[in-house]
Amino acid sequence: MSLMNNLSNSMIYSSSSAFLAPTSFNSRTHNVSVPLKSPRIVKCIATPQEEQTAYKTKVSRNANIAKLQAGYLFPEVARRRAAHLLKYPNAQVISLGIGETTEPIPDVITSAMAKRSHALSTLEGYSGYGAEQGEKALRAALASTFYGNLGIEEEDIVVSDGAKCDISRLQIVFGSNVTMAVQDPSYPAYVDSSVIMGQTGHFLKDVERFANIEYMRCTPENGFFPNLSNVARTDIIFFCSPNNPTGAPATREQLTRLVQFAKDNGSIIVYDSAYALYISDENPRSIFEIPGAKEVAIETASFSKYAGFTGVRLGWTVVPKQLLFSDGFRVAKDFNRIVCTCFNGASNISQAGGLACLSPEGLEAMQEVIGFYKENTKIIVETFNSLGFKVYGGQNAPYVWVHFPGRNSWDVFTEILKKTHIVTTPGSGFGPGGEGSIRVSAFGHRENVLEACRRFKHLYN
Amino acid sequence: MSLMNNLSNSMIYSSSSAFLAPTSFNSRTHNVSVPLKSPRIVKCIATPQEEQTAYKTKVSRNANIAKLQAGYLFPEVARRRAAHLLKYPNAQVISLGIGETTEPIPDVITSAMAKRSHALSTLEGYSGYGAEQGEKALRAALASTFYGNLGIEEEDIVVSDGAKCDISRLQIVFGSNVTMAVQDPSYPAYVDSSVIMGQTGHFLKDVERFANIEYMRCTPENGFFPNLSNVARTDIIFFCSPNNPTGAPATREQLTRLVQFAKDNGSIIVYDSAYALYISDENPRSIFEIPGAKEVAIETASFSKYAGFTGVRLGWTVVPKQLLFSDGFRVAKDFNRIVCTCFNGASNISQAGGLACLSPEGLEAMQEVIGFYKENTKIIVETFNSLGFKVYGGQNAPYVWVHFPGRNSWDVFTEILKKTHIVTTPGSGFGPGGEGSIRVSAFGHRENVLEACRRFKHLYN
Structure with missing residues (x-):
C-alpha cells in the first residue's frame, strides 16, 4: 500500500529524459524539488523557513573531514x-x-600530444584503457632518465595524473592506523590528506596544529632541516626537497641522516621531488641517490613545474620493490592494488606528452x-x-x-x-x-x- | 656519535645525480641495495636466504587492503x-x-583535443591549473545537455578523470563509518573501494561475500531489481543502471521505488549512469528524472563508453546541493573539499574533448x-x-x-x-x-x- 501511495505520489511529477534533448545552455529551469512526505503526515501550513524543514539523510558526516580547517x-x-x-x-x-x-608548453611536447590526439581517430592509433600503471615506454623512459644508475627500474614506477593525486592514493594505502610527520612548513596536501584518512586528532587552536601529527620545524636557524633528535618516531615521514614553500633543498648529508633516521625507526619516507630539477647545485635530486633509501622511501614527482603540465596532469611515483611492511609484504603490491582499484591511468594524450618531455629535445x-x-x-x-x-x-x-x-x-x-x-x-x-x-x-x-x-x-x- | 658512524658508513657508496644524465634505456645497472646495519651489529657470515634477512619497516600493512580478495x-x-x-x-x-x-574516436572530438594541445604552446592558449571542479564551459554544457530540465545546475557538477576515480573519491567523503549496499552482481569497484575504506568486515569464504555489505540480489527472477522489502537499511546504496554486468536497465517505476526506499531510510544512492546513453527505450537515463532524487542521490557518469574515452579519461559526478548529511551539512561541500585536496582536475586537453563531445556534431x-x-x-x-x-x-x-x-x-x-x-x-x-x-x-x-x-x-x- 505504501508502495502504491508512493507511485501515485510520483505521478504528479512530469519528468522525461533530458538526455540529448535539444536544450539551450540558458533554459535550465529551477525545478525546486518538493520533499516527498510520508503519506501519513499531512502538513497544510506552509513553513517559511525552508532551511529547517529541508530533507536530511540519516548519513553522518565523515568526522575526519569535519576536522579540516577552512x-x-x-x-x-x-x-x-x-x-x-x-x-x-x-x-x-x-x-x-x-x-x-x-x-x-614547448612545441616539441604539444606537437606530440596533438599527434596522439589525431591518432586516436585512426584504427591503428586508437587505444583505450592502458595499463593503470602507465604506458611501458613512458615508465622505461622515466626509469632511465631519472634513475638510470640508481637501481630503480621500470616496474618500480607508476605514472599518475599528478603528485597531489598520488599523495592521496598513498594515504589510502597507509590507511587510518599510521602516524605521520611533516616538515613545518610544508605543502598542505600532506597534512590535509592525513586528516581526511583519520590518522590525526583534532585541530588544536592554541598551537595551530593537528593532534597526532609530528611537525618537524624547519627554520632558518636549523638550515630548514629538522633536528631529528627531537622528532618522535612516526610510521610515515613526508619530506619535500627542494621544500615547498621555503625553497630549501636538503643536502646529501642531511638526506643521509633522514634515511638513517627512517631506518632506525622503521619508518617510510614519502619524498616529494616535484621541484627536483630546479636544483642547480650538488644536492640530490632523488632520495634514491642516498644508499639504502630503497628500503625506506617512496618518491613522488611531477611534470607540472618542468613542462608547464599543471593543467595537462602527469606525474609519477616510485615505490621500490625493496620497501616492505612490517610483515614483509611489499608496499608496491598494495600501491598497485590501489592504483588499479581507485584510478584508471593518466590520460593517454598526457602520457604522449610525457614521453616527448623525455626525448633529447x-x-x-x-x-x-x-x-x-x-x-x-x-x-x-x-x-x-x-x-x-x-x-x-x-x-x-x-x-x-x-x-x-x-x-x-x-x-x-x-x-x-x-x-x-x-x-x-x-x-x-x-x-x-x-x-x-x-x-x-x-x-x-x-x-x-x-x-x-x-x-x-x-x-x- | 651514531650520526658520525652513519655518515662514514654512507661514504662507501658512490652516487651522483642521475637526473638528466645521458643514460640509455638499457644501461640500468642493478645496484642491489645493501641494507645499512647498525654499526654495533656486525655480521660477517653471508646469509643465503635473502628473503628472510631483507630489511622490513615497522609500518603495519593496512588491514583493510589485506581483506581484498586476489x-x-x-x-x-x-x-x-x-x-x-x-x-x-x-x-x-x-x-x-x-x-x-x-x-x-570521432574526428570532431580528437581535432578539438589536438587544437587544445597546440594552443598550450601559445601565450594566449596556455592554461595551467584549472578549477579542480572542471572548466566552466564543460560543466555548463554537461548541465544543459544531460540535465536540462531536471533542476541540476552547473555548480552541482564536478568534472573528473572517470567514474571509477570518482567512486573512490566519494568513498573518501563517506569514510569508514558508513554501511553500504550493492546490486549483486555489480561493478567490483563499489565493493572493493568499500573494503579499502574499512566499511566492511572480512571476506566470508562460505558465502563468497564481505561481512557488513548488503548484497542486493538481482536475478532474472526479480527482473534484476532487488526485492527492497528484504534489503536492510544502509547509509550508502550503489546502484548502476543499465547495470554492469547484467545489462539490465531499471524502469522508472523501479527507480521511483528505489528513491522512496532511500528516502524512507535516509540513505544516499550513488547512481552510476556510465552506460545511460545505451538506453534506447523509455527507461530513465538519469536518477534525477525521479522526483525527489536530488535529496537522496549522487550520480556519476563517464565519456568512456560514449566517445571511446577509456584512455583519454573524462567523467563527471553530480552532487545536488539539496543532498544533506544528517546534521544538515551539504554533501557537495565535502565532495568539493575532497576534490580540491585529493585531485587537481581532469586534463585540460581531455576537457576540450569533452566539450567537443557535447557540440551538435x-x-x-x-x-x-x-x-x-x-x-x-x-x-x-x-x-x-x-x-x-x-x-x-x-x-x-x-x-x-x-x-x-x-x-x-x-x-x-x-x-x-x-x-x-x-x-x-x-x-x-x-x-x-x-x-x-x-x-x-x-x-x-x-x-x-x-x-x-x-x-x-x-x-x-
Whole structure:
C-alpha cells in the first residue's frame, strides 16, 4: 500500500529524459524539488523557513573531514583574490600565489600530444584503457632518465595524473592506523590528506596544529632541516626537497641522516621531488641517490613545474620493490592494488606528452622553461634583498620565502594584496612554522614579475 | 656519535645525480641495495636466504587492503589472458572481457583535443591549473545537455578523470563509518573501494561475500531489481543502471521505488549512469528524472563508453546541493573539499574533448559510436539465443549476460578461453549473484565480434 501511495505520489511529477534533448545552455529551469512526505503526515501550513524543514539523510558526516580547517589553502587564496577583484574590478592583479605555471608548453611536447590526439581517430592509433600503471615506454623512459644508475627500474614506477593525486592514493594505502610527520612548513596536501584518512586528532587552536601529527620545524636557524633528535618516531615521514614553500633543498648529508633516521625507526619516507630539477647545485635530486633509501622511501614527482603540465596532469611515483611492511609484504603490491582499484591511468594524450618531455629535445626544452622561472626567482630575491628583507629559498627552487618577523602572515598577505594587487601565499597556510613569512612564487610572465617587483619596492621602500 | 658512524658508513657508496644524465634505456645497472646495519651489529657470515634477512619497516600493512580478495577483477582477467597467450603464442585472441572500447574516436572530438594541445604552446592558449571542479564551459554544457530540465545546475557538477576515480573519491567523503549496499552482481569497484575504506568486515569464504555489505540480489527472477522489502537499511546504496554486468536497465517505476526506499531510510544512492546513453527505450537515463532524487542521490557518469574515452579519461559526478548529511551539512561541500585536496582536475586537453563531445556534431558522432556497439550487442545476443542459452541484457547496454546454469563461472571463462581464445568475464567476479553466468562485452571491431560468434557457435553447437 505504501508502495502504491508512493507511485501515485510520483505521478504528479512530469519528468522525461533530458538526455540529448535539444536544450539551450540558458533554459535550465529551477525545478525546486518538493520533499516527498510520508503519506501519513499531512502538513497544510506552509513553513517559511525552508532551511529547517529541508530533507536530511540519516548519513553522518565523515568526522575526519569535519576536522579540516577552512578550505584547502589554495582555493582559499583564490577565493580572497576573487573577492579582491570584486572590490577593485579594474585592478591589474598579479598572481604570485599558487605555483601556477604561466609559460607556454614547448612545441616539441604539444606537437606530440596533438599527434596522439589525431591518432586516436585512426584504427591503428586508437587505444583505450592502458595499463593503470602507465604506458611501458613512458615508465622505461622515466626509469632511465631519472634513475638510470640508481637501481630503480621500470616496474618500480607508476605514472599518475599528478603528485597531489598520488599523495592521496598513498594515504589510502597507509590507511587510518599510521602516524605521520611533516616538515613545518610544508605543502598542505600532506597534512590535509592525513586528516581526511583519520590518522590525526583534532585541530588544536592554541598551537595551530593537528593532534597526532609530528611537525618537524624547519627554520632558518636549523638550515630548514629538522633536528631529528627531537622528532618522535612516526610510521610515515613526508619530506619535500627542494621544500615547498621555503625553497630549501636538503643536502646529501642531511638526506643521509633522514634515511638513517627512517631506518632506525622503521619508518617510510614519502619524498616529494616535484621541484627536483630546479636544483642547480650538488644536492640530490632523488632520495634514491642516498644508499639504502630503497628500503625506506617512496618518491613522488611531477611534470607540472618542468613542462608547464599543471593543467595537462602527469606525474609519477616510485615505490621500490625493496620497501616492505612490517610483515614483509611489499608496499608496491598494495600501491598497485590501489592504483588499479581507485584510478584508471593518466590520460593517454598526457602520457604522449610525457614521453616527448623525455626525448633529447624535450629535456632541453624543459630545461629552458625551468631556466626562465629561475631567472624570475633571481629578480624576486634581489628585490626583497634590496629592501632589507631576509629572504630564503630561490636558489634551487621556484619559490622565494620572505621573512616578516613578528607579523601574522595572513595580515601580510592582505596588506600586499590590498596595496599592490599582488597575490602571494601566507606562510601560515603551510603550517605553524610558516607564520611570519610569505611565499612568493616565481611562476609568472617576465613583465608581470618585473612589475610586481616595482610594486614591492614602492610598498616597502 | 651514531650520526658520525652513519655518515662514514654512507661514504662507501658512490652516487651522483642521475637526473638528466645521458643514460640509455638499457644501461640500468642493478645496484642491489645493501641494507645499512647498525654499526654495533656486525655480521660477517653471508646469509643465503635473502628473503628472510631483507630489511622490513615497522609500518603495519593496512588491514583493510589485506581483506581484498586476489587482484582487482579486470587486471586478474588480463593476467589470465596474458598467461594464455604465453601458452598459445599464435592464438588469435579476441577480447570481449573488460569493457574496452575499440573504435576510433570521432574526428570532431580528437581535432578539438589536438587544437587544445597546440594552443598550450601559445601565450594566449596556455592554461595551467584549472578549477579542480572542471572548466566552466564543460560543466555548463554537461548541465544543459544531460540535465536540462531536471533542476541540476552547473555548480552541482564536478568534472573528473572517470567514474571509477570518482567512486573512490566519494568513498573518501563517506569514510569508514558508513554501511553500504550493492546490486549483486555489480561493478567490483563499489565493493572493493568499500573494503579499502574499512566499511566492511572480512571476506566470508562460505558465502563468497564481505561481512557488513548488503548484497542486493538481482536475478532474472526479480527482473534484476532487488526485492527492497528484504534489503536492510544502509547509509550508502550503489546502484548502476543499465547495470554492469547484467545489462539490465531499471524502469522508472523501479527507480521511483528505489528513491522512496532511500528516502524512507535516509540513505544516499550513488547512481552510476556510465552506460545511460545505451538506453534506447523509455527507461530513465538519469536518477534525477525521479522526483525527489536530488535529496537522496549522487550520480556519476563517464565519456568512456560514449566517445571511446577509456584512455583519454573524462567523467563527471553530480552532487545536488539539496543532498544533506544528517546534521544538515551539504554533501557537495565535502565532495568539493575532497576534490580540491585529493585531485587537481581532469586534463585540460581531455576537457576540450569533452566539450567537443557535447557540440551538435559531437553528440551525433557519439550516437554513431554507441549505435555501432549496439549492433555488436545484437549479433552476440542472437548468437547465444540461437544456441539455446538464456541471454539477458544487451537491449539497453553494451553487455550481454549469458546464463550457464549450475556451472562455475571461472570454469566457463577458462573453457571459453582455452577452446576459442575468447576472453570474457566470469560472472562471479561481479559478486556471488553473478555465479553461473558470464559477461560478454560488445566492445570490439565488427569482424572480431563476428569471428567470436562463429567460434561460440562452433563450441556450443
